[in-house]
Amino acid sequence: MVWIVPDELEEAVHAAARAALGDAPLATAALTRAIVDRSRRYTSERDRAAPDAAGDLAARAMFFTVADAMKIAIPLGELAHRGALPARRPLRILDLGAGCGAMSLGAIAALPAGVAVEILAIDRDRDALSIAHAAVRALAARRGVTATLTARDADIARAALPAADLAVLGGVLNELAGDARLGVIERALAAIGDDGAVIAIEPALRDTARALHEVRDAVLRSGRGHVFAPCTRGLAPCPALADPSDWCHEDRALQLPRRTAELARLTHLRDGGMKFAYLVLRRQPLALVDAAAAWRVVSAPMPAKGKLEVLGCSAAGRMPLRRLRRHRAPGNRDLDAAERGDVLVIDAAPGGDRVELTAETRIERLTPAAPRGAPRR
Known part of the structure; x- marks a missing residue:
């Protein structure tokens, strides 16, 4: 974008x-x-x-x-x-x-x-x-x-x-x-x-x-x-x-x-x-997106051998969101396009110091500031 x-x-x-x-x-x-x-x-x-x-x-x-x-x-x-x-x-x-x-x-x-x-x-x-x-x-x-x-x-x-x-x-x-x-x-x-x-x-x-x-x-x-x-x-x-x-x-x-x-x-x-x-x-509270499990992407994508990570921040903290290559599935493919500034709505909870994205994890990518004419999702 x-x-x-x-x-x-x-x-x-x-x-x-x-x-x-x-x-x-x-x-x-x-x-x-x-x-x-x-x-x-x-x-x-x-x-x-x-x-x-x-x-x-x-x-x-x-x-x-x-x-x-x-x-x-x-x-x-x-x-x-x-x-x-x-x-x-x-x-x-x-x-x-x-x-x-x-x-x-x-x-x-x-x-x-x-x-x-x-x-x-x-x-x-x-x-x-x-x-x-x-x-x-x-x-x-x-x-x-x-x-x-x-x-x-x-x-x-x-x-x-x-x-x-x-x-x-x-x-x-x-x-x-x-x-x-x-x-x-x-x-x-x-x-x-x-x-x-x-x-x-x-x-x-x-x-x-x-x-x-x-x-x-x-x-x-x-x-x-x-x-x-x-x-x-x-x-x-x-x-x-x-x-x-x-x-x-x-x-x-x-x-x-x-x-x-x-x-x-x-x-x-x-x-x-x-x-x-x-x-x-x-002065009045309003969330950026209507989703409790919303993570702001605060890094560039970090691809590595056998995995893809981005750094996310949410109410749960600031930590890596990681998906192993073998866990790539239709429900989590929005991670492939994630960029710094996007919001990812994820149905997986943190485990320790990161969020592990499995084949069953569903991800929705939102772009709340998309320029005019661009899809926002």
């Missing part, structure tokens, strides 16, 4: 960035250098300041905003599949730490046709918000969507949050101190209604993903929210936190538009995958 960044999203961002920054920072050589530098500062050199503010903004807009935009499509798809998108129209979206508008742009591209949106984008970077405003307006016009974006220059850790239907945070929690992360999430939960959702998306790095798992557990323990996705386990603690080397993240196949794909090739970044960790919280 491949997720596609629409060409018109890239075009809208590029036009907005060019209008804001001019041509010089967008020249290929300068832009690729800035993209590589920004990538390092997202990962191994997080405390180092940008050497060139205009070049850094160009990299964020022209590459990372486009490449990251469709991450929001997975949680939005899961909410829509479950009939859990808020009913109010226009849909009020808080984009917290909006930057150049990746999450807002992705929402416009991913929401069901005809859904009007009112976006309040909050960030301390006025220049990035200017690009977001222009890009959202252009993308909405190209897709025939009624969308407005109001930009607010403010610190999300302290800004007053108005009532909203969805609150989205794209790659911002990892920039906050530990106490502030939970505080922002709790304030976002207070801003949404009972049918609303808070969506947090973070880098797929071990430390940033584990910090998101910790926020998940803190919210569940406080009773102020309920986890909707990615977990089929609505309990704390997150099993991935038991081992310091474990963390959960997504790795979805991604098709980039032509110009962004060329930048990815030149910089050796974003190698065809959309990697991130995410969390969807609601």
